[in-house]
Amino acid sequence: MKNEFVVETTALTKAYKGKMAVDHIDMKVRDGAIYGFIGRNGAGKSTTLKMICGLARPTEGDIRIFGRKADDPMCARWIGALIESAGLYPNMSARQNMIMKARCLGLADEKSIDRALAITGLADVGKKKIKHFSMGMKQRLGIALALLGNPDLLILDEPINGLDPEGIREIRQLILDLNEEGKTFIISSHILGELSRISTHYGIIKEGNLIEQVSRESLEKKCKDYFQIEVDDTKRALSIVMEHEPGIQAEVCDKHIIRFYHIKDGAGLNRILLENGLKLYASGFHHMDLEEYFLNRMDCMDTEKKEEGENA
Ligand code: ATP
Numbered sequence: 519m520k521n522e523f524v525v526e527t528t529a530l531t532k533a534y535k536g537k538m539a540v541d542h543i544d545m546k547v548r549d550g551a552i553y554g555f556i557g558r559n560g561a562g563k564s565t566t567l568k569m570i571c572g573l574a575r576p577t578e579g580d581i582r583i584f585g586r587k588a589d590d591p592m593c594a595r596w597i598g599a600l601i602e603s604a605g606l607y608p609n610m611s612a613r614q615n616m617i618m619k620a621r622c623l624g625l626a627d628e629k630s631i632d633r634a635l636a637i638t639g640l641a642d643v644g645k646k647k648i649k650h651f652s653m654g655m656k657q658r659l660g661i662a663l664a665l666l667g668n669p670d671l672l673i674l675d676e677p678i679n680g681l682d683p684e685g686i687r688e689i690r691q692l693i694l695d696l697n698e699e700g701k702t703f704i705i706s707s708h709i710l711g712e713l714s715r716i717s718t719h720y721g722i723i724k725e726g727n728l729i730e731q732v733s734r735e736s737l738e739k740k741c742k743d744y745f746q747i748e749v750d751d752t753k754r755a756l757s758i759v760m761e762h763e764p765g766i767q768a769e770v771c772d773k774h775i776i777r778f779y780h781i782k783d784g785a786g787l788n789r790i791l792l793e794n795g796l797k798l799y800a801s802g803f804h805h806m807d808l809e810e811y812f813l814n815r816m817d818c819m820d821t822e823k824k825e826e827g828e829n830a
Pocket residue numbers: 534538539557558559560561562563564565566
């Protein structure tokens with residue numbers, strides 16, 4: 519059953535009344551990955567995840583799960599999902615909720631229920647009704663439900679939404695432990711700092727288009743350190759620096775800010791600018807994190823689109 523990719527989509531598309539929610543995406547999720555799925559509200563994350571789980575029918579395109587076509591009945595057994603609300607019965611206990619779901623899945627074995635409750639730390643909650651559960655407990659139960667049948671791929675849509683730091687920490691640890699056991703994850707979240715603590719790969723979706731898929735290692739290289747200066751005249755500042763260091767890699771961000779990459783001597787660069795009479799308002803080294811990279815990527819796409827429009 520082992521396959522390099524647990525999920526592979528080709529030109530996967532979903533249109534609602536002619537409007538593209540997901541637009542020909544080629545998504546690749548490696549076996550053993552924790553794939554962080556990122557995008558603004560309405561970008562198409564949930565729709566993509568629902569199609570992978572078989573909860574929404576693609577308008578076009580192909581989905582392979584462990585190399586098999588997604589409509590193969592085996593695929594449903596390999597996937598456990600927590601998408602949008604967990605669909606819990608509020609007047610039932612955790613175990614009763616699990617029994618209901620196990621019956622729907624045709625699982626007669628109660629061991630699977632005990633195991634999922636134990637893994638998620640819910641083995642001892644007894645008869646307490648779900649309506650009295652904390653948000654974190656409900657999310658853990660959602661994951662326990664997804665774990666029924668011991669699936670290889672877990673798809674979690676916003677699993678840490680609304681959780682306090684302790685709840686987030688618990689879910690993070692749970693995901694890491696399960697990943698250590700060999701389970702592959704696709705996780706969508708708006709909490710990018712948290713996602714960057716666990717993800718091994720990222721997919722960035724914008725207006726239905728998968729604009730980037732990148733491994734953590736590649737992202738770390740891309741999120742390189744830079745030296746940023748804020749000056750009165752970026753054009754002059756750039757030409758002065760270029761004169762002193764001809765091969766330097768620079769990026770003019772707006773009319774006052776320039777970023778220089780692979781710089782070691784920030785003080786030296788400041789001195790050159792000041793000696794040449796530039797007004798230097800601020801300068802310093804930065805490291806781009808996932809959030810900044812994501813926002814840059816989004817802005818850069820917006821700018822490219824605007825320029826395309828202007829040039830049309
Ligand atoms: P969020 O982060 O807000 O959950 P998302 O990235 O998950 O957003 P989707 O829920 O997949 O985005 O929605 C993508 C687009 O498809 C949106 O424009 C949304 O309004 C639309 N859409 C989603 N589900 C339906 C539906 N059942 N009927 C019509 N349009 C839909």
